[in-house]
Structure formats: C-alpha cells, structure tokens
Amino acid sequence: MIFxxxxxxxxxxxxxxxxxxxxxxxxxxxxxxxxxLVVPYTPGGGTDTVSRHIAHTITQDTRWVxxxxxxxxxxxxxxxxxxxxxxxxxxxxxxxxxxxxxxxPALLPGMxxxxxxxxxxVALVAELPTVMVVRADSPWxxxxxxxKAAKARPGEVKQALASTGTVGHLAGEMMAQRAGIKVLNxxxxxxxxxxxxxxxxxxxxxxxxxxxxxxxxxxxxMRALAVTSKTRLAILPDVxxxxxxxxxxxxxxxxxxxxxxxxxxPDVVNQLNAAVAKALTQPAMLAQLAAExxxxxxxxxxxxxxYIKAEQAEWGKLIRDAGIKLE
Numbered sequence: 076m077i078f079x080x081x082x083x084x085x086x087x088x089x090x091x092x093x094x095x096x097x098x099x100x101x102x103x104x105x106x107x108x109x110x111x112l113v114v115p116y117t118p119g120g121g122t123d124t125v126s127r128h129i130a131h132t133i134t135q136d137t138r139w140v141x142x143x144x145x146x147x148x149x150x151x152x153x154x155x156x157x158x159x160x161x162x163x164x165x166x167x168x169x170x171x172x173x174x175x176x177x178x179x180p181a182l183l184p185g186m187x188x189x190x191x192x193x194x195x196x197v198a199l200v201a202e203l204p205t206v207m208v209v210r211a212d213s214p215w216x217x218x219x220x221x222x223k224a225a226k227a228r229p230g231e232v233k234q235a236l237a238s239t240g241t242v243g244h245l246a247g248e249m250m251a252q253r254a255g256i257k258v259l260n261x262x263x264x265x266x267x268x269x270x271x272x273x274x275x276x277x278x279x280x281x282x283x284x285x286x287x288x289x290x291x292x293x294x295x296x297m298r299a300l301a302v303t304s305k306t307r308l309a310i311l312p313d314v315x316x317x318x319x320x321x322x323x324x325x326x327x328x329x330x331x332x333x334x335x336x337x338x339x340x341p342d343v344v345n346q347l348n349a350a351v352a353k354a355l356t357q358p359a360m361l362a363q364l365a366a367e368x369x370x371x372x373x374x375x376x377x378x379x380x381x382y383i384k385a386e387q388a389e390w391g392k393l394i395r396d397a398g399i400k401l402e
Contacts, residue, residue: 110140115153117147125200178241200333202328204327236281285368302315
C-alpha cells in the first residue's frame, strides 16, 4: 500500500509538472495582437504624421501591428486620459507631447489624469521648435525690431496664438518676460485662422510650428524673425535663434514622447523603447523629421521620465510666474 501511494503521488506530480509545462508553452510573447497607438489630436496634424511614420517604421522592422486611434480634444487630454485609464498590458500606448504632459498640468485647474502618476514614459521621440513669424510686408526685420515696437506701445502689439496653452503661446510669454514687454494675446482655434489674420494685418506676429509656416516663409508671404531651438533649423538656415538674438539660453520646443498606462510591465516598456530607438535611426524616418524641422531625441525610459519631470517643473514655473490663465 505504501508503495502504491508513493507511485500514485509520483504520477500525480509528473502530471502536474507536465500541465505546468504545457501552460508555459502555451504562453506567447508580447505582442500577440495589434497595439493601439492613441494620437490625442486630429488626423493630418504634426503629431498624427509623426505617430503614423514611427508606427510604420517599427512595423517594417518588427512586424508588430499598430492601430492608430485619433482621440482629439481637451488640448490632448481626452486621448491621454483614455491611455491612462487603459489596461496596463502594453496594448495601449499614446503619443504625448509638451502641452498635455508638461503645460496642461500647471495650466488647467482640473486635469482628468495625473501625468506623473497615471502614465509611464516609454520613449522620447522628437522635438520641434517654434518660429516667430510676421507678414512679409511687416516693418520688423529682426527680433530686436519687434521688441522695440512692443516697448514703444505697451499692450498694443498683438500676438496671435494657435490656441491658449500651446508651446507657441508659452514661447511668446517667455519672450515677453525676458524682454520686459507687454503684448496683447489673441487666441484662435488652430494655427490656420491665426496665420490668416497675421497675413491680413489683424495681428502682428506669432510663434508657430515650422510645418505651419515654412511654406509661406519660402513663398515670400511671411518673414521669420527667430527660431526657439538651441541651434538653427536646417530647413531655415538663415533664421537666427532667439538666443543668438540676445536672449542667452532661450529655448522652447514642442517635444513628443510615447507613454503607457502606469503599471505596464517594464519588459514591455523596454521592448517598445528599443523599437522606437531603432526606428529613429532609419533614413526614411530621419528624413521625415528633418523635413518638418524636428530632431530625433531617443533615450531610455528612465531618461524620458527625467526629461518630462524637468519639463513639467520648468513650464509650471513659467506659467505661475507669468500668471498665465486660460482665455
């Protein structure tokens, strides 16, 4: 009987081990289904274009399948809120950027999510400066001309804003602070109507993304006075930086970063990060970024987290110091 019981227990143990082995063997590596990439802006915009290009580039290399899901609204908050509240399994990620990850938390009284707690940075993607532009027949030929005019007419010079809370808006506020000027902000619902009014003479200048204005600059309809990056843009090599124009260390860039719900497994985050890093070395991807005036960023998840944390602190300080509020 003792022998029989031992033999029975041994058989049961072997069956159990076989069952465990079978279960482990049945498990598949991530990803085994499409990954949803939430873009918190409308199709066709700068964030959407970069998102689609990087997803396509990663797919070519890994054969992972991405589904682009545009969830616009709330200054990018609606889409990223969806990401923050998604299951942290690696199958939902989002393309965040300066506005919704660093500016909105300090600007909006009630955020639907906390970027620092509800999202985990996956990878920095690219950064894009703004360009200070005026209409082609403006008497201002340089940034110094604009500052001189603003000082002569405090509160009368009009700055067009694609929207309140954008990097362009905050770049203008930073410029006003550094130069000691006071201007009248005129917010719009997008870059297109803001540019239309500059061309029509209703407003005086704007800090716009290169994609929105480079065609008109090269076509002779607008004049670029300065760019807000540390170095000049390759697509606008004759336009000086704000720092070159007398404001040392001035920089204001609109960066993009892929984020995932907090709790996403670190190995999944690392796989995504590695895929993004490789995509940002591919010639076609680099050419796409260069054509719009963007620079690839790269870096580990930890470096992305540190960068975003520093940006949140810097933009938050500017908003508080300048007393910026939604208009």
